[in-house]
Amino acid sequence: MSHDSRTAPRICPLCEATCGLTLTIEGTTVTGARGDRDDIFSRGFICPKGASFGGLDADPDRLRVPLVRGEDGELREAAWGEAFDLIAARIPELVKAHGPQAVGVVLGNPNVHTMAGFLYPPLLLGALRTRNVFTASTLDQMPKHVSSGLLFGDAHAIPVPDLDRTGHLLLIGANPLESNGSLCTAPDFPGRLKALRRRGGTLTVIDPRRTRTARLADRHVAIRPGADALLLAAVAHTLIDEKLADPGPLAEHLDGLDELDAALADFTPDAVAAACDVDADTITAIARELAAAPTAAVYGRIGSCTVEHGTLASWLVDVLNILTGNLDRPGGALFPLSATARAPRAAGPGTRNTEPGTRNAAPGKGFALGRWSSRVSGHPEAKGELPIAALAEEIDSPGEGRIRALVVIAANPVLSAPDGDRLDAALADGLDFMVSVDPYLNETSRRADVVLPPPPPSQSAHFDFAFNNFAVHNQVRYTRAAVPLEDGRMDESEIHARLILAVSGMHGAPPSAVDDLAVDTALTRAGAPKELAAELTGESGPERRLDLLLRLGPYGLTLQQLLANPHGIDLGPLKPRLPEVLRTRSGRVELLPEPIAADLPRLRRALGDRPAPLVLVGRRHLRSNNSWMHNVGSLAGGSNVCTLQIHPDDAARLGLADGDTARIESSGGGIEAPAEITDTVRSGVVSLPHGWGHSRPGTRMSVAAAHPGANVNQLLDGTLLDPLSGTAVLNAIPVSVTPAQ
Numbered sequence: 001m002s003h004d005s006r007t008a009p010r011i012c013p014l015c016e017a018t019c020g021l022t023l024t025i026e027g028t029t030v031t032g033a034r035g036d037r038d039d040i041f042s043r044g045f046i047c048p049k050g051a052s053f054g055g056l057d058a059d060p061d062r063l064r065v066p067l068v069r070g071e072d073g074e075l076r077e078a079a080w081g082e083a084f085d086l087i088a089a090r091i092p093e094l095v096k097a098h099g100p101q102a103v104g105v106v107l108g109n110p111n112v113h114t115m116a117g118f119l120y121p122p123l124l125l126g127a128l129r130t131r132n133v134f135t136a137s138t139l140d141q142m143p144k145h146v147s148s149g150l151l152f153g154d155a156h157a158i159p160v161p162d163l164d165r166t167g168h169l170l171l172i173g174a175n176p177l178e179s180n181g182s183l184c185t186a187p188d189f190p191g192r193l194k195a196l197r198r199r200g201g202t203l204t205v206i207d208p209r210r211t212r213t214a215r216l217a218d219r220h221v222a223i224r225p226g227a228d229a230l231l232l233a234a235v236a237h238t239l240i241d242e243k244l245a246d247p248g249p250l251a252e253h254l255d256g257l258d259e260l261d262a263a264l265a266d267f268t269p270d271a272v273a274a275a276c277d278v279d280a281d282t283i284t285a286i287a288r289e290l291a292a293a294p295t296a297a298v299y300g301r302i303g304s305c306t307v308e309h310g311t312l313a314s315w316l317v318d319v320l321n322i323l324t325g326n327l328d329r330p331g332g333a334l335f336p337l338s339a340t341a342r343a344p345r346a347a348g349p350g351t352r353n354t355e356p357g358t359r360n361a362a363p364g365k366g367f368a369l370g371r372w373s374s375r376v377s378g379h380p381e382a383k384g385e386l387p388i389a390a391l392a393e394e395i396d397s398p399g400e401g402r403i404r405a406l407v408v409i410a411a412n413p414v415l416s417a418p419d420g421d422r423l424d425a426a427l428a429d430g431l432d433f434m435v436s437v438d439p440y441l442n443e444t445s446r447r448a449d450v451v452l453p454p455p456p457p458s459q460s461a462h463f464d465f466a467f468n469n470f471a472v473h474n475q476v477r478y479t480r481a482a483v484p485l486e487d488g489r490m491d492e493s494e495i496h497a498r499l500i501l502a503v504s505g506m507h508g509a510p511p512s513a514v515d516d517l518a519v520d521t522a523l524t525r526a527g528a529p530k531e532l533a534a535e536l537t538g539e540s541g542p543e544r545r546l547d548l549l550l551r552l553g554p555y556g557l558t559l560q561q562l563l564a565n566p567h568g569i570d571l572g573p574l575k576p577r578l579p580e581v582l583r584t585r586s587g588r589v590e591l592l593p594e595p596i597a598a599d600l601p602r603l604r605r606a607l608g609d610r611p612a613p614l615v616l617v618g619r620r621h622l623r624s625n626n627s628w629m630h631n632v633g634s635l636a637g638g639s640n641v642c643t644l645q646i647h648p649d650d651a652a653r654l655g656l657a658d659g660d661t662a663r664i665e666s667s668g669g670g671i672e673a674p675a676e677i678t679d680t681v682r683s684g685v686v687s688l689p690h691g692w693g694h695s696r697p698g699t700r701m702s703v704a705a706a707h708p709g710a711n712v713n714q715l716l717d718g719t720l721l722d723p724l725s726g727t728a729v730l731n732a733i734p735v736s737v738t739p740a741q
């Protein structure tokens with residue numbers, strides 16, 4: 001460490017675990033990162049990605065200034081003013097000529113990892129008034145939003161396992177030892193699982209692969225991919241059938257318990273065993289263990305969501321939590337209460353009392369699905385979004401309402417969504433104008449007419465608006481930018497604000513106008529006095545808005561309190577919150593909502609399906625993150641490679657030796673990848689990671705391009721969706737595998 005080095009705290013934005021880091025900074029360069037031992041939540045934990053913060057931050061391939069497509073069709077560097085002038089000249093004109101639906105918006109995963117990505121997209125969508133909204137959620141957790149919307153009336157009311165106190169965890173289709181957890185924010189997830197075992201608790205993992213997480217488990221069930229909803233239905237059936245179901249104090253908030261019994265009658269362990277390839281006794285044992293545990297939590301993630309019955313599986317996860325009395329009790333699955341959440345509603349005239357212990361919550365608005373549909377295939381909206389798998393057809397199918405301009409923020413759907421070749425062609429040939437807000441020129445942003453690059457994370461402030469809602473412990477932390485904004489850079493919040501002004505005919509107004517409007521709207525919505533606006537502190541628009549959300553939040557905190565506690569403020573363990581969280585029309589938990597009941601016959605039909613001989617599932621590697629971290633040398637290579645994992649029996653049958661190039665084909669196309677023979681995948685299953693395929697020309701990701709890998713999503717044609725949520729089926733895809741010619 002040289003004499004002019006200093007340290008600064010920074011919450012890691014690279015995954016959902018939100019670890020506190022201590023950055024070492026020399027001049028304006030991050031030269032090191034270690035876990036912040038004083039962080040009240042992560043207590044020093046760090047993983048290889050966090051440790052590579054400096055390399056990722058200083059990646060020379062990151063764009064520094066905007067790119068604009070010139071007359072010659074090539075992208076060239078441009079001034080910020082020119083970039084926004086162009087947006088202001090093109091998007092309003094297209095809206096005027098073709099209506100608001102002509103502009104599509106794509107919001108990708110890192111929006112949940114930046115302040116800007118939380119604070120501004122709602123305003124952008126409000127300004128554009130388009131229904132052509134697509135996000136990474138329909139490649140991910142939309143089934144969970146839909147099931148929570150239907151059960152609890154609020155798509156964002158997602159219970160998380162009480163990891164630190166539970167006696168038994170049933171974990172389905174998640175591999176937190178590689179992913180570090182998702183919809184369950186828990187720094188040092190691996191340590192927390194080991195602690196569960198140490199205190200005498202038990203862990204069951206359901207996963208077709210023997211993952212690092214599965215190796216920690218007391219019981220690993222290598223299910224046939226795509227069959228979890230059947231297995232979970234049989235577990236629920238067993239609980240009811242053996243009189244083990246006991247919701248306890250929850251019972252008074254439940255509607256539909258009797259109907260559930262009838263709805264699940266056909267799903268006996270014997271009936272589902274063949275489809276799941278799990279014997280009936282194991283299913284019965286899972287049910288009995290769940291009921292017998294002093295406390296238990298059922299938790300499902302990617303492998304239970306991005307499948308044909310994703311919404312049903314997500315619903316059944318909470319049905320099991322409810323039937324065993326574990327929903328909303330310590331040690332079970334609880335609703336976190338973040339510092340910027342909406343404060344619990346006060347009981348007003350005409351509403352019923354919402355104090356804990358009273359019978360019902362005030363009736364809410366409920367959750368509606370399918371309020372409109374996509375133009376081409378008629379996919380129903382969910383949570384105001386259309387399936388991202390349908391983005392290409394909304395651009396390349398002619399007709400009124402076609403998407404002609406696209407605003408893409410922090411997304412790389414050419415790799416992360418189905419059929420990248422078709423989408424790539426649609427972006428190239430079907431659009432009149434495209435904007436990308438992205439630090440890289442990658443497979444998607446290379447098609448943009450304007451690329452607006454945010455600064456690297458060291459130059460950005462950080463607050464986890466999203467993940468605090470899924471944290472296993474209530475806490476709050478805020479870190480300011482560790483390094484001042486470099487000359488010529490623009491803060492991502494300002495990029496978003498200027499973008500909003502440019503598309504809404506207010507080009508040239510100060511970006512603070514957007515924040516002022518947001519503050520005013522928030523005060524009106526909260527019924528708070530307008531004078532509060534003058535009391536807000538903070539050195540930027542986003543800080544003032546954070547201050548406001550904290551003040552209006554359930555703990556009545558302020559920005560100044562966060563600044564005074566750079567390692568965070570502990571807000572205590574998760575607490576029961578029912579019925580106050582409920583927003584259903586009945587004010588009760590609606591255990592068997594109508595759309596779910598209507599989808600059960602499809603699950604029943606799956607009992608008779610002949611399983612495909614070979615299906616593909618995904619996997620994540622600890623040193624990766626979706627499609628954009630393959631450009632950091634220290635994270636690349638080793639076991640972080642794009643191989644087709646295949647069981648020795650399947651490899652022998654198909655004539656593949658380890659390292660041979662395998663050809664994989666499915667409905668959307670064919671790709672090639674080296675075979676990696678391993679018995680960690682069950683037979684009948686092959687596995688490829690996603691986010692690879694960095695071989696397209698015109699990108700600027702030199703490290704990634706040197707080891708491109710293959711794009712697994714090219715196997716998909718975009719037609720296979722979980723119908724209730726519009727989520728793409730990314731797991732349990734029938735494939736054929738042959739040795740490549």
Ligand SMILES: Nc1nc2c(c(=O)[nH]1)N[C@H]1C(S)=C(S)[C@@H](COP(=O)(O)OP(=O)(O)OC[C@H]3O[C@@H](n4cnc5c(=O)[nH]c(N)nc54)[C@H](O)[C@@H]3O)O[C@H]1N2
Pocket residue numbers: 107108109110114136139140302409410411412413415416417437438439440442454492618619625626627628689690691712713730
């Ligand atoms: N086959 C298969 N496909 C999958 C999955 C799978 O399991 N299997 N997983 C799916 C899941 S869960 C997800 S969430 C999606 C993710 O898919 P996407 O939402 O497309 O996200 P990424 O691939 O992470 O790409 C993120 C983009 O954001 C940019 N970026 C990085 N940091 C910032 C920043 O600070 N600001 C801005 N503006 N941009 C930034 C990156 O350069 C990159 O272009 O992929 C999905 N695709």
Ligand SMILES: Nc1nc2c(c(=O)[nH]1)N[C@H]1C(S)=C(S)[C@@H](COP(=O)(O)OP(=O)(O)OC[C@H]3O[C@@H](n4cnc5c(=O)[nH]c(N)nc54)[C@H](O)[C@@H]3O)O[C@H]1N2
Pocket residue numbers: 015016109140172173174175176178179180181182206207208209211223224225226227228301302303304307617618619620621622623624625626731732
């Ligand atoms: N290192 C790393 N961390 C990440 C990411 C990353 O790309 N890399 N991405 C981040 C994102 S955006 C997300 S959403 C989270 C996801 O977090 P996780 O859900 O924990 O993600 P995965 O590691 O993909 O784990 C999914 C598991 O489901 C299994 N699976 C596949 N199909 C089925 C099935 O049909 N049934 C069952 N029971 N299991 C199945 C797979 O074998 C895999 O082990 O991770 C986040 N963290």
Ligand code: SF4
Pocket residue numbers: 012013014015016017018019045046047048049050051180187188
């Ligand atoms: S676990 Fe996630 S948040 Fe923690 S250091 Fe690693 S990437 Fe960052």
Ligand SMILES: [Mo]
Pocket residue numbers: 109136140
């Ligand atoms: Mo995700």
